[in-house]
Amino acid sequence: MLSRAKYRWGLAGKLYVAAEKAVIGAALRKNQDSREHYNIKLVFDYVLFHLLLILPEIFCTLYYQNTTQLLLYPFFLAISLLCMWMLKRRVSARSTGTLAALNVLVFGMLSSFLNNLDISLVYAMIWILSILFCYLTTNLATTLILSSLLCGYLVLVAYIKAQGIILFNAPGYSALNIFNVAPVFTGLFILFIVIRVLGRHYNNIMIVEERRTLQRQRQHSALIRQNLTKQFMLVKGLSRSGKTKYLEGNLELLEACLTEIEKQCETAIDLLQDVHKVAGEPHKKSSPVD
Numbered sequence: 001m002l003s004r005a006k007y008r009w010g011l012a013g014k015l016y017v018a019a020e021k022a023v024i025g026a027a028l029r030k031n032q033d034s035r036e037h038y039n040i041k042l043v044f045d046y047v048l049f050h051l052l053l054i055l056p057e058i059f060c061t062l063y064y065q066n067t068t069q070l071l072l073y074p075f076f077l078a079i080s081l082l083c084m085w086m087l088k089r090r091v092s093a094r095s096t097g098t099l100a101a102l103n104v105l106v107f108g109m110l111s112s113f114l115n116n117l118d119i120s121l122v123y124a125m126i127w128i129l130s131i132l133f134c135y136l137t138t139n140l141a142t143t144l145i146l147s148s149l150l151c152g153y154l155v156l157v158a159y160i161k162a163q164g165i166i167l168f169n170a171p172g173y174s175a176l177n178i179f180n181v182a183p184v185f186t187g188l189f190i191l192f193i194v195i196r197v198l199g200r201h202y203n204n205i206m207i208v209e210e211r212r213t214l215q216r217q218r219q220h221s222a223l224i225r226q227n228l229t230k231q232f233m234l235v236k237g238l239s240r241s242g243k244t245k246y247l248e249g250n251l252e253l254l255e256a257c258l259t260e261i262e263k264q265c266e267t268a269i270d271l272l273q274d275v276h277k278v279a280g281e282p283h284k285k286s287s288p289v290d
Helices: 011-030 035-064 073-088 093-114 121-137 140-162 175-248 251-286
Strands: none
Touching (some): 011 073, 035 121, 035 175, 073 093, 093 121, 121 140, 121 175
């Protein structure tokens, strides 16, 4: 298991660790140093930081008196708490991640729909990150389903705007208000969701893969050392036998011993070359993929 990061946030770091232990502590102990372990942490961090980021959004909504937007928050909070409960009950990270991604995606679409079909940068970033999160925690089929749902909504918005249909005007909403808060929320999402949640998950997975590669190398090296020891013991025995046959004047058996020694030396050389090939694999695997 990776060493726990030393949080330097004081009280905030202690609260995070306490929440992590309370919700997913048992699940992490059960799945130590595995992909499932870090997928559970990813889902937990994703839900937790979305819950935290919703607080400044509620504040802005109250400030601009967007009463229609306020109707969505209880449903979002309820589904997020349900995801936390699922994690605590050790429901698989795939199922919980699907619900968490769908929650954020649908919340963004409903918010966009109620705010005069707004599809500006803030909403686009939320949707893209939710699709990426879904792909990391579930599978390609689930990701494509959520992507189709999003594309269907965008097609609907494009049709409504192209036809000039006016559904209703949300009270407290204006494009100017969105422009005012967009830099702040974009910065928060980049800092917490992109860097803290997704970036940390990627870093953890890379460390796990490196550890697995090193473990395979050690196991392979131990096996090769064992085989080399056997080869040298055989060579030692054959050399003694050849010496005896030489002293006895039995040249035929001496030639057979020398031939066998040559074969064992070739086998040992092949094993040593195999060690160098395995030692070069991590450099190939760690190279970036275009």
